[in-house]
Amino acid sequence: MPFGIASFRSRQQVFAFEGALSRQGLRAEVVSTPREVALGCGLSVRFDLNDFTRVTDVYRRTRPGNLIGFYSVEPQNGGRPRIAPLVID
Numbered sequence: 001m002p003f004g005i006a007s008f009r010s011r012q013q014v015f016a017f018e019g020a021l022s023r024q025g026l027r028a029e030v031v032s033t034p035r036e037v038a039l040g041c042g043l044s045v046r047f048d049l050n051d052f053t054r055v056t057d058v059y060r061r062t063r064p065g066n067l068i069g070f071y072s073v074e075p076q077n078g079g080r081p082r083i084a085p086l087v088i089d
């Protein structure tokens with residue numbers, strides 16, 4: 001099942017953003033950044049793609065900084081996940 005990630009250059013920003021999402025009642029967790037993104041601190045915030053609008057609202061309000069980008073991750077059976085950038089409206 002596809003999911004979204006927010007990738008940052010700083011671990012501090014990853015944990016700050018995960019906390020901000022959780023405080024807003026959104027399900028979020030810190031995960032290893034997929035190799036295909038290959039930038040940043042090695043950690044990202046995982047979220048449900050159905051919550052993307054709310055996730056970007058929280059991002060706009062908190063402006064945690066050091067964002068590399070938002071991505072859709074679609075796991076593949078036995079292969080590398082399919083990664084696609086998500087556009088913020």
